[in-house]
Amino acid sequence: MEKKFIINGHDVERFIIVYPTGKAIEKFLAEELSRMILDATGKTVKAVSDEYVVVEREIRLGKTNRTTLETEEKYTYKIAVKGDYVEAVTDTATGFDDIIAELGRALSAEGDTVLSDGTEISGKVSNPPVVPEEYDLCILYHNILGYLPWYPAHNRAEMGLEIYKEYMPDVIGLQEVSNFYHRDTIATINALEELGYKEIRFPRYGYGNPIYYNAKKLMLLECGYKTARPGDKGTTWSVFEIKRSGGKTFAVLNSHFAANSNANNDPQLGDQYRADDAKIVVEVVEMTKQRYPGIPVFTGGDYNSLLGSEAIRVVTEGGLVNVRDVLTDKTYCDFCAYNGYPKYFEEEKRYRYEEFHLREAAGNIDFAMLGGDQSGVKVIDYVLLKDRISCTVSDHLPHLLHVSLPEPKTEE
Numbered sequence: 001m002e003k004k005f006i007i008n009g010h011d012v013e014r015f016i017i018v019y020p021t022g023k024a025i026e027k028f029l030a031e032e033l034s035r036m037i038l039d040a041t042g043k044t045v046k047a048v049s050d051e052y053v054v055v056e057r058e059i060r061l062g063k064t065n066r067t068t069l070e071t072e073e074k075y076t077y078k079i080a081v082k083g084d085y086v087e088a089v090t091d092t093a094t095g096f097d098d099i100i101a102e103l104g105r106a107l108s109a110e111g112d113t114v115l116s117d118g119t120e121i122s123g124k125v126s127n128p129p130v131v132p133e134e135y136d137l138c139i140l141y142h143n144i145l146g147y148l149p150w151y152p153a154h155n156r157a158e159m160g161l162e163i164y165k166e167y168m169p170d171v172i173g174l175q176e177v178s179n180f181y182h183r184d185t186i187a188t189i190n191a192l193e194e195l196g197y198k199e200i201r202f203p204r205y206g207y208g209n210p211i212y213y214n215a216k217k218l219m220l221l222e223c224g225y226k227t228a229r230p231g232d233k234g235t236t237w238s239v240f241e242i243k244r245s246g247g248k249t250f251a252v253l254n255s256h257f258a259a260n261s262n263a264n265n266d267p268q269l270g271d272q273y274r275a276d277d278a279k280i281v282v283e284v285v286e287m288t289k290q291r292y293p294g295i296p297v298f299t300g301g302d303y304n305s306l307l308g309s310e311a312i313r314v315v316t317e318g319g320l321v322n323v324r325d326v327l328t329d330k331t332y333c334d335f336c337a338y339n340g341y342p343k344y345f346e347e348e349k350r351y352r353y354e355e356f357h358l359r360e361a362a363g364n365i366d367f368a369m370l371g372g373d374q375s376g377v378k379v380i381d382y383v384l385l386k387d388r389i390s391c392t393v394s395d396h397l398p399h400l401l402h403v404s405l406p407e408p409k410t411e412e
Contacts (some may be wrong), residue, residue: 002041003113004147005041005107005112006115007357008117011043012037014261015045015058016057016058016059017030017033017034017058017059017060017061018049018061018064019050019060020049020065021051021065024158025062028113029353033045033059034265036059037043040107040108040113049063050066058086059085059086060088062088062089062096067087068082068087069088069089071084071090071122073124074123075091076210077122077123077125078120080120080203081115081239090125093165093387094125094126094127094129094390095128097127098123098125098264102121102123122166126361134382135404136242136248136404137170137272137404138167139172140167140172140173141173141368141400142175143301143395144157144175144394145176145396145398146177146178146181147181148344150202151341151342154344154351156393157184158395163385163389163393163398170218171211171213171298173252175254175256175301178208195214198213200212200223200236202225204229205230205232205234210271211223213238218242221240223239231262233256233262233277234255234280235301236255237284239251249295250295250372251285251292251297252298253298254301255302255310257274258273258304269319274305275310275311276394277311278305282320284319285318285319289373293373295373296371296405297368298371298401298403300367300399301367302366312367321374322368322369323382329381330352334360335361335364335368337365337396338397338399339356339359339386339391339395340388342392342394351392354388354392356387356391368382374408376401376405379401380403382404383393384399385398385399385400397406
């Protein structure tokens, strides 16, 4: 017997799904909801942007140009049936996971799904942004899966940008930004610039590991790129001063170490390449300490190396400290940042809405570390984002830290 989805007495096939123009997450999930309805009922419900003319019956996902529903508390979501309109809103990008989960539960229940006028469903967002009240600096690292052409950028970059905007990091270090991925996502790069970010990228060799920094807050003092071998598996480095801070200065390194595929799929040669990449990180940290004595250095990225490997031994013996080791509360990072490749459906030109896969921290290959003068530096948190959109936009989860910096030392 065919399952029915009834909204205020009308079959769902008489509705359309509307999402806000230019909002990548809402668009992706509006299309996902359309597929969920088709799978559950066999009925096709079109998903359109709010540029589309208002019709008699709509399911409005997100704050469209005709949505009136609001959430009452921070980091919550709400779904309400208001006559022949369903509205679903949240105050955070990650809250759409909960909205889709609620609608999915309604669709998967036994018997017909019935939403009557006045129905309301609400709750707290299950993966809210983790942002401390006070901090000096936020640094985000993310391997964005940009080297393999059979994983096209499609809408992944735009959705990733929406996640970044939740945190507005002062520094963003990306890995795997190939030249073709950079070209295909230039609209996202431009959107970052409109938000006030500037790009540090070396197209001839260090193209894969760009750094984006908030130029409204930070002044760039120096930057460069260094690698152990020709190619883009290396380290982009930068030194910044926080404007109007009395001289608070720090350095950020963004690195991608070699994979075995860069070493003719020879694991032993791969280990040697990664150890060489680690030596480059230590060299850059030492160079920074000589040029800018007394400043902290934050390093990170995709090291393609496990704890206990030669590469990690090189960086730790070189004075770097794993951020995880300085935290008393590992709630938000006690797992692996690698989540597995998202599934891409070539014929449909879409990605599957992926889920978080728990992998123990011992299997982690993405790192954030501290070097240089660490005295007075406080790591407030270190967070791996595990909402389903973060799981969809890449095979690696974004990871970020908030820190407070000591007051600059003055000469006596």
